[in-house]
Amino acid sequence: MARQTVRRAPEADLYKQSVARLITETSAREDPVLTRILFQYLGWAAFWLVVGTLAGGIVALKFRFPDFLDLPFLSFGRLRAIHTNTVFWGWTSLAMMGLALYAVPRASKTELYSVKLAKIALWLWNVMVLMGTLALASGINNGNQEYREYVWPLALLFAASLLLHVINFYNTIARRKMKEIYISNWYILSAFLWTLVLATIAYLPWYQRGLGQTIIQGYYMHQGVGMWFTPTVVGLTYYFLPLFLNRPIYSYALGVLGFWTQLVFYTIIGTHHFIFSPIPWLLQTIAIVFSVGMMVPVWAGTGNFLLTMKGIGGLIRRSYSLPFILVGVISYGLASTQGTLEAFRTANLTWHFTNFTVGHAHFTMYGFVAFLIWGGIYGLLPRLTGKEPPVKAVGVHFWMSTVGMAIYVASLSVGGTLQGLLWSAQKPFLESVVAMAPHWLWRAVGGMLMILGHLVFAYNLYHMRPAARSTVEARSGREQ
Amino acid sequence: MNFHTNPRLLYLTSLLIFVALSLAIAIYPAIEASKVPPAPGLEPLSPSAQRGREIYVAEGCSYCHTQQVRPLPQDQIFGRPSAPGDFAYSTPQLLGTERTGPDLANVGNRQPSSTWHLIHLYNPRAVVRESIMPAYWWYFQRKDQAGPGEVVVPVPDAWKPKGKVVVATPDALALVDYLLALKQPAVSAPSTGAGK
Incomplete structure (x- = not known):
């Protein structure tokens, strides 16, 4: 109501200059070169998604059948790291980078600074994931430090690739053909910068002896998610949602608020992964307090997206992308709130060290991040290539992933709670292992549904592929 | 601006x-x-235990086993609460974030039998029927007869190939050396373990 009667000048102006024209411009123009590079990123991302979640599926089965595939390179301790690193770096990161290569220039109404840099960055990254996977399978890792298991020479590839993206995006944004830097690009380029710093801090050895390394580990494992996946995918959503809905983001100012509070609050709460550990009590308390502060950027983002989507009920049933985006946005709010609650000492009494945390990790990385990525892909690719995926197959992917995730998160949340209660009751440890058996089986069932969904996604992606180079050239030749 | x-x-x-x-x-x-200086009484690892620690890391043991005891009642079975000085020789750090298996901060005191550890590593289900830990059989050899000086692991017949003996490789012995070295030094007074 207020929006109709009172004209809120700054927001309305920003919207006019950026989003409205950006939408018309984007839909009017296809760029075959950019589309092909985007598709290369997405194709490799889908490949690593299938590899990474197959590894996860085997790991899940080993909880019930410990002697299943008991070969050294497929043993639990090696395969778990392959699963986490492949879905983090192979799938999620490459998909986000590909989408960013499209979103950053389009939200600047200009061309990408260099397609060549984007190609080099892709191959540096792919070599890293491939070599990293082989090394982990051979038992070569960076000291079991979660999500930085790739050894340091591979971290150089990681940093080099990120640096190329930073150069590419900064120069693209500097050459934008509009006055303002659109909010999606605040998040995206900053996330690349932060992660470059993060990787550097994670791999320099001088301050990482004994418990000192534990402090860096808490910082790293939290920022790897909170300053890389979260801001990049939130930034992408600030671009995709207005584009797909053909309406402005509900509040530009909330986006700005979310950006600065994300930066300040997320950065300092890593130690909440080590509550009740011998890390200084003060650091733990700071982490808990600002885990509550984390609710500000989370609900600024979630609320902003939900309010932007208000009243699209009819559209959702006819859209490929909006159901994914809706699940992604709701998961963002709920899973992050769950994360804040888990930081409290009282919650740690029951849930720390249990499988509850594993459920939470999948709720965030899958329900939130992966679903928003899928929403972006299904919304964007058909526009660019003119090729629609099979409608039913998109539905199958959506429901397999959604139901699979629900089963996964529910079973581990219930089972994890049970583990914690048994420990608190000071029962023999083995009782918690035995009690988990049915929950681990359900988790494997949920996981299998997710994996099947990913195969369908790969099939859909193939259907949305851009025309071969020669066809494009022939067509553009005719147009000239 | x-x-x-x-x-x-x-x-x-x-x-x-x-x-x-x-x-x-x-x-x-x-x-x-x-x-932070080492806790009083904390010994650096022997070369063999150090090699065992590298295997522990290579096999990703710390994804299921923590090495930190919290100052909570439910952690008392694992040892005394961990102190900063306990980790002075522990790089890479292996405190862990998940307990699919029990905590190992003090396992050298809780389970001091090297024979038990060797059987357990060869196949955990040979000693703990409900265990879901992976069997690390590739750190053992199955032979017709043990050679001189080789350590024969008394694996129950049901868990090994018929007519064979199971012999521990040096890597298996190193891993057990490491597990047995995981002993929390006693603290005389309630302290953080920092300083002497």
Whole structure:
């Protein structure tokens, strides 16, 4: 109501200059070169998604059948790291980078600074994931430090690739053909910068002896998610949602608020992964307090997206992308709130060290991040290539992933709670292992549904592929 | 000067805030924690135990086994609460974030039998029927007869090939050396373990 009667000048102006024209411009123009590079990123991302979640599926089965595939390179301790690193770096990161290569220039109404840099960055990254996977399978890792298991020479590839993206995006944004830097690009380029710093801090050895390394580990494992996946995918959503809905983001100012509070609050709460550990009590308390502060950027983002989507009920049933985006946005709010609650000492009494945390990790990385990525892909690719995926197959992917995730998160949340209660009751440890058996089986069932969904996604992606180079050239030749 | 229109200002500011916060919340405390002296009575690992620790890391044992005892009643079965000085020789750190299996901070005192550990590593279900730990059979050899000086592992017949003996490789022995070396030094007074 207020929006109709009172004209809120700054927001309305920003919207006019950026989003409205950006939408018309984007839909009017296809760029075959950019589309092909985007598709290369997405194709490799889908490949690593299938590899990474197959590894996860085997790991899940080993909880019930410990002697299943008991070969050294497929043993639990090696395969778990392959699963986490492949879905983090192979799938999620490459998909986000590909989408960013499209979103950053389009939200600047200009061309990408260099397609060549984007190609080099892709191959540096792919070599890293491939070599990293082989090394982990051979038992070569960076000291079991979660999500930085790739050894340091591979971290150089990681940093080099990120640096190329930073150069590419900064120069693209500097050459934008509009006055303002659109909010999606605040998040995206900053996330690349932060992660470059993060990787550097994670791999320099001088301050990482004994418990000192534990402090860096808490910082790293939290920022790897909170300053890389979260801001990049939130930034992408600030671009995709207005584009797909053909309406402005509900509040530009909330986006700005979310950006600065994300930066300040997320950065300092890593130690909440080590509550009740011998890390200084003060650091733990700071982490808990600002885990509550984390609710500000989370609900600024979630609320902003939900309010932007208000009243699209009819559209959702006819859209490929909006159901994914809706699940992604709701998961963002709920899973992050769950994360804040888990930081409290009282919650740690029951849930720390249990499988509850594993459920939470999948709720965030899958329900939130992966679903928003899928929403972006299904919304964007058909526009660019003119090729629609099979409608039913998109539905199958959506429901397999959604139901699979629900089963996964529910079973581990219930089972994890049970583990914690048994420990608190000071029962023999083995009782918690035995009690988990049915929950681990359900988790494997949920996981299998997710994996099947990913195969369908790969099939859909193939259907949305851009025309071969020669066809494009022939067509553009005719147009000239 | 405006964040909305000046990319250099915007990205430099966001970068510098991140670096400053990281220095304060991670690097400075890590430098301090890296300087904590060993707890009184804590011994550095022997070369063989050190080799065992490398295998422990290579096989990703710390994804299921923590090495930190919390000051909570439910952790008392694992040992006394961990202190900063306990980790002076522990790089890479292996405190862990998940307990699919029991905590190992003090396993050398809780389960001091090397024979038990060898059977358990060869196949955990040979000693703990409900265990879901992987069998690390590739650190053992199955032979018709043990050679001189070789350590024969008394694996129950049901869990090994018929007519064979199971012999521990040096890597298996090193891993057990490491597990047996995981002993929390006793603390005389309630202290943080820092200083002597």
